Amino acid sequence: MSFKISCQGATSIKTFVDFLWQKLTPAITTTIQKNLTTNIAGDMRTTCSAFNGNKANLEKHILISLAEEENFDNYWEYIHKPQSFFRSYIENQTKRYCSDRGSKKIETFLKMNLDNIKNLILSSICEATAVAKDKNSTVSEWLDLFCDSLGSNLIFPRKDLKNIEHQKIKDMEFLKEAMSTALDPAMKGVEQHCSSMPVETIVPNIEKTLYEQLCGCLKQCPFCRAICTNTIPYHDGDHIVPFHRPQAVNGWYKDTTGHFVIDCCTSSIESNNAIILKNGEKRLYKDYRQAGGDYAEWKITTDLSTHPYWKWFVSHFRSKLEEKYQKKFEGTGKIPDAWANIRKQKMLDDLKQ
Ligand SMILES: [Zn+2]
Ligand SMILES: [Zn+2]
Numbered sequence: 219m220s221f222k223i224s225c226q227g228a229t230s231i232k233t234f235v236d237f238l239w240q241k242l243t244p245a246i247t248t249t250i251q252k253n254l255t256t257n258i259a260g261d262m263r264t265t266c267s268a269f270n271g272n273k274a275n276l277e278k279h280i281l282i283s284l285a286e287e288e289n290f291d292n293y294w295e296y297i298h299k300p301q302s303f304f305r306s307y308i309e310n311q312t313k314r315y316c317s318d319r320g321s322k323k324i325e326t327f328l329k330m331n332l333d334n335i336k337n338l339i340l341s342s343i344c345e346a347t348a349v350a351k352d353k354n355s356t357v358s359e360w361l362d363l364f365c366d367s368l369g370s371n372l373i374f375p376r377k378d379l380k381n382i383e384h385q386k387i388k389d390m391e392f393l394k395e396a397m398s399t400a401l402d403p404a405m406k407g408v409e410q411h412c413s414s415m416p417v418e419t420i421v422p423n424i425e426k427t428l429y430e431q432l433c434g435c436l437k438q439c440p441f442c443r444a445i446c447t448n449t450i451p452y453h454d455g456d457h458i459v460p461f462h463r464p465q466a467v468n469g470w471y472k473d474t475t476g477h478f479v480i481d482c483c484t485s486s487i488e489s490n491n492a493i494i495l496k497n498g499e500k501r502l503y504k505d506y507r508q509a510g511g512d513y514a515e516w517k518i519t520t521d522l523s524t525h526p527y528w529k530w531f532v533s534h535f536r537s538k539l540e541e542k543y544q545k546k547f548e549g550t551g552k553i554p555d556a557w558a559n560i561r562k563q564k565m566l567d568d569l570k571q
Pocket of ligand 1 (some may be wrong): 439441518
């Protein structure tokens, strides 16, 4: 008689343990992938020079690499679609990290996470059992204790365990043994699954993490398309940027001649020149904020110390810009000789400082 009860007990514990591990395994994999993403993004923020500072530092690296590549199409994307440009820049850097010096580190991070989770589960099993034995608890209460002990370290919803919480299990010590015995093979399975996964599968998550941490507001100056430096998307207050660009970068031209406007918006807003809005209405540059929309959200201050970067760009890519925008660098839009004399290396050295 007692042998029969014991056998029944063993069977129901086996069913219980199998079911629990069936639910735990995918949760462990998900948690490990999430932690790996955080570890790798964190490591990239300390070891990759483009990511180890703030947004201004990232943008500086982007400007340097654009100038080094001298690829006009890439510039075009950066000027007109900064969001997708930033995302693919981060994605490429992440791929390079993962295939390069990061691959060894990813192995180490994976091992560390597997060990942590294994220890967490083991201690949760022991803790839940000790308390349950003490209080003569039901298996449903054991599950509560187990999940509480895992806490937020393992994303594992208690509500998924409704099916097994009414099992008649009395022998808590046997439950603990069965759970602990299943731990090793289960973790081996997770390890195999995680290490056989191509690294590309986590690249999008890392890219998203870094993008959210670094890119902030990507609103662009309505005149020159310079990107707001604020590190918070949808921030309060005005958009600002310390360095604006010659407006020809954004294709602005004089309506009477079709010649490019090479002035920076920071000097145009001091002039008595007017802008023509999309609805045909004319307004002085200095009153640009009254034009509403994007104009109203920007605070542009007069500043005559423009960085040589965009002057070099305009001069270097003058024919590409003329071709793309179908306008000319002539008349008031003639490119000054001084711009053509800017040496790229000197300009980049200045930028790097
Ligand atoms: Zn501007
Ligand atoms: Zn902004």
